[in-house]
Amino acid sequence: MSIEQGEFVAVIGTNGSGKSTLARHFNALLCPTEGICLINGMDSNLEENLWEIRQTVGMVFQNPDNQIVAAIVEEDVAFGPENIGVPQAEIRPRVEAALAVVNMTEYAKHAPHLLSGGQKQRVAIAGVLALLPKCIVLDEPTAMLDPKGRKEIVATVKKLNKEKNITVVYITHKMEEALLADKIIVMKQGKIEMQGTPGEVFSRVEQIKELGLEVPIAAEVAAELRASGQQIAENTITPEELAEALCQ
Amino acid sequence: MSIRLDNVSYTYMKKTPFERTALKEITLTIEKGEYIAVIGHTGSGKSTMMQHLNGLLSPDAGQVFVDDVDISSKRTEAKKARNKVGMVFQYPEHQIFAETIFEDVAFGPRNKGLSEEEVESQVKAALSFVGLDYDTFATRSPFQLSGGQMRRVAIAGVVAMDPDYLILDEPSAGLDPQSRDSIFREINALYQARKMAVILVTHSMEEAAQYANRLLVMAKGKIVIDGESAEVFQNHREALKELGVDVPQAIKLADILRERGLQISNDVLKTEDLVKQIKLAKGWM
Numbered sequence: 418m419s420i421e422q423g424e425f426v427a428v429i430g431t432n433g434s435g436k437s438t439l440a441r442h443f444n445a446l447l448c449p450t451e452g453i454c455l456i457n458g459m460d461s462n463l464e465e466n467l468w469e470i471r472q473t474v475g476m477v478f479q480n481p482d483n484q485i486v487a488a489i490v491e492e493d494v495a496f497g498p499e500n501i502g503v504p505q506a507e508i509r510p511r512v513e514a515a516l517a518v519v520n521m522t523e524y525a526k527h528a529p530h531l532l533s534g535g536q537k538q539r540v541a542i543a544g545v546l547a548l549l550p551k552c553i554v555l556d557e558p559t560a561m562l563d564p565k566g567r568k569e570i571v572a573t574v575k576k577l578n579k580e581k582n583i584t585v586v587y588i589t590h591k592m593e594e595a596l597l598a599d600k601i602i603v604m605k606q607g608k609i610e611m612q613g614t615p616g617e618v619f620s621r622v623e624q625i626k627e628l629g630l631e632v633p634i635a636a637e638v639a640a641e642l643r644a645s646g647q648q649i650a651e652n653t654i655t656p657e658e659l660a661e662a663l664c665q
Numbered sequence: 666m667s668i669r670l671d672n673v674s675y676t677y678m679k680k681t682p683f684e685r686t687a688l689k690e691i692t693l694t695i696e697k698g699e700y701i702a703v704i705g706h707t708g709s710g711k712s713t714m715m716q717h718l719n720g721l722l723s724p725d726a727g728q729v730f731v732d733d734v735d736i737s738s739k740r741t742e743a744k745k746a747r748n749k750v751g752m753v754f755q756y757p758e759h760q761i762f763a764e765t766i767f768e769d770v771a772f773g774p775r776n777k778g779l780s781e782e783e784v785e786s787q788v789k790a791a792l793s794f795v796g797l798d799y800d801t802f803a804t805r806s807p808f809q810l811s812g813g814q815m816r817r818v819a820i821a822g823v824v825a826m827d828p829d830y831l832i833l834d835e836p837s838a839g840l841d842p843q844s845r846d847s848i849f850r851e852i853n854a855l856y857q858a859r860k861m862a863v864i865l866v867t868h869s870m871e872e873a874a875q876y877a878n879r880l881l882v883m884a885k886g887k888i889v890i891d892g893e894s895a896e897v898f899q900n901h902r903e904a905l906k907e908l909g910v911d912v913p914q915a916i917k918l919a920d921i922l923r924e925r926g927l928q929i930s931n932d933v934l935k936t937e938d939l940v941k942q943i944k945l946a947k948g949w950m
Contacts, residue, residue, distance in 0.1 A: 430841075431841040431842075431843055431844070432811055432812050432813055432840065432841045432844060433811050433812075479839065533707060533708075534707065557839065560838060560839045561838065561839070563706060563707045563868045564868055564909070564910070564911045565706065565707075565909050566707070590839075590840070590841050590842065593914070629841060629842060629843030629844075630841070630842055630843070631842040633914075634914040634915060634918055634936060634939075635918060637936055638918065638936060638939055638940055638943065641936075641937075641940045642940065642943065642944070642949075645944065645949065645950075647947075647949060656917070656918050656921045656922075657921070659918070659921075659922070660921050660922055660925045660927075663922060663925070663927060663943065663947065664922070664925040664926055664927055
């Protein structure tokens with residue numbers, strides 16, 4: 418498989434299908450025991466590439482509480498750049514820019530543990546952005562958040578991809594979130610079972626359900642209507658498309 | 666048979682600068698046999714209220730009764746009453762500790778003072794309820810299971826206590842759709858079979874709409890809406906929006922279709938309702 422610069426790729430699959438294992442290969446937290454994984458042309462099995470790979474691809478995990486290291490938001494965001502030896506004078510503008518992107522500028526001096534889950538997760542994203550990555554891998558970043566936090570994260574990720582042209586790999590169990598991607602990869606028992614645009618993937622309602630997953634509600638309704646003999650295009654997967662199909 | 670909260674208030678870190686009132690004069694009755702979903706923003710007081718139902722927290726003011734026994738007292742009667750309320754916390758798999766699945770599930774019943782035979786039969790029943798085969802799993806280590814299976818073991822541990830009231834704090838968080846559906850199927854089967862009360866804390870409006878027959882919406886330490894699920898989603902749309910609470914996807918989709926001129930009634934709650942309404946509106950049935 419390959420992912421191009423600027424793509425937004427969602428990875429779905431049941432627990433244990435290999436999503437997170439796959440994702441951890443993208444920044445060399447895991448290296449393949451067989452085969453080869455090239456990040457921007459760098460082989461992750463060669464130790465001399467590790468630092469550069471990890472600056473190219475940043476990771477954000479599920480639990481916001483496990484990713485915060487400092488007692489003040491801006492120090493937390495500065496941790497990454499400090500660690501890789503970015504000159505002092507450059508750190509501040511990087512931190513400020515990163516916090517601005519995730520809309521957390523006004524919280525720069527706050528204590529992270531008093532923030533909401535969505536805010537903490539945005540600080541974690543800012544921490545990755547401060548390393549100026551080309552790609553961000555997010556492993557179920559909204560699983561522990563309430564609906565409001567979830568919306569904040571989804572909006573932030575969309576912005577990174579569309580405005581900053583950062584490649585996004587987004588692992589999720591929420592099919593509504595997967596709809597935002599350019600491409601969806603469906604995993605099953607350590608293999609890629611299916612991949613394609615959201616339209617291609619979610620129109621195969623039966624197959625997706627057999628995999629223990631679900632489809633977005635509009636796709637499900639469209640499939641039910643098709644099953645009862647109505648003419649509804651296969652790639653009807655969003656509410657707007659369904660409305661279009663039904664209300665011409 | 667009921668849990669009754671009578672004017673319950675609770676403040677965290679009282680008499681310090683960090684003082685925060687989490688519950689304000691809550692009066693509520695939960696009958697055995699009800700399936701209740703509790704929804705509300707993070708920080709609205711859901712978890713604080715849950716912890717009052719089995720005496721993990723004691724109210725600063727007001728009283729909590731389980732089957733008419735005030736559970737804050739130190740009498741054995743109160744301890745027995747607290748035992749009737751089982752609580753499954755968020756990410757319960759983090760609380761698994763024993764070397765075998767049997768030992769983990771048996772911990773509660775043993776603590777309750779049951780005989781070894783009774784403990785065994787409770788463990789058997791509880792494991793079968795959560796869909797884990799006793800002979801296969803009893804002697805295995807719980808730490809080699811998948812996330813969904815571990816969560817089932819944790820739920821079994823509470824079910825084995827044979828509670829009359831079962832509290833579940835976001836039982837599906839972080840699970841894939843398949844594991845989520847099977848956990849809810851099991852909870853439902855349990856609810857049907859034992860006629861217990863189920864109190865489900867959730868951020869998922871789909872779950873609330875699908876399973877619960879009564880909905881409590883909390884905000885700022887109070888219960889602001891209390892009603893039958895369908896009725897709440899239908900008649901309190903604006904209020905829910907203001908509280909930052911979502912509505913089920915089927916309702917949102919129904920709204921979009923209605924705006925585009927399709928005649929869809931406003932009592933749609935689940936996907937199947939919506940499909941039916943669309944067919945009616947288009948004259949397809």
